[in-house]
Amino acid sequence: MKNTENKLIIKAIKAIDKNGYQNLSLRKLTQSIGLTTGAFYKHFENKTILFQKVTSEISKEFINHAKIDDSLPAQEQILQIADYFVKQIKIHPNIMNFLFFNEEAVSALTKDSASYPFLKKIRTLIEQLNLKSSVSKQDFFIQIWSFIQGYAFLIKNGVTDYDPALVRTTLKQMMKKEK
Structure with missing residues (x-):
């Protein structure tokens, strides 16, 4: 049972990377591993549950591959996370779009979910920076995260090229203002 679920999750990630999550067909997904669409529902209650699992898996992969130095x-x-994020948006735009903008990912931003290691990590780091600030945890998170996402999507859409020094300087300025 778990093996089939894992195959579906892996195939879904590959399909999303290639064509975007809006175009994910359950029929094509299940056929790619030799299942019927009906068999899909033996493993996942619906597409939303599949997307929750896929979001969680991509979040784990993201944080593992980002190679964050915890020291x-x-x-x-x-x-380091911002640098990795803006690089990934160019390499895997559909995956990054899914990870940060599918309905499940958006709803995860409103809760503190252990199912999303990337979100948990970034929230923890931002909270550490915000300990002495009068800005709320949520507002500080929104400020930092809005810049990272906005800049990454400007790069993705060809408006600008990636400049690591700009990211470093901007984030440092934002963090200094809040201290």
């Missing part, structure tokens, strides 16, 4: 201060770790 560095929170500010430096956030810079």
Whole structure:
């Protein structure tokens, strides 16, 4: 049972990477591993549940591949995450779009979910930076995260090229203002 679920999750990630999540066909997904669409529902209640599992898996992969150095201060770790994020948006735009904008990912932003290691890590780091600030945890998270996402999507859409020094300088300025 778990093996089939894992195959479906892996195939879904590959399909999303290639064509985007909006175009994910359950029929094509199940056929790719020799199942019927009806058999899909033996493993997942619906497409939303599949997307929850896929979001969780991509989140785990993201945080594992980002190679964050936990021995560095929170500010430096956030810079490592931002650097990895903006690079990934060019390499895997559909995956990054899914990870941060599918309905399940958006709803995860409103809760503190252990199912999303990437979200948990970035929230923890931002909270560490915000300990002495009068800005709420959520507002500080939104400020930092809005810049990272916005900049990454400008790069993805060809508006600008990636400049690691700009990311570093901007994030450091934002973090200083809040201290």
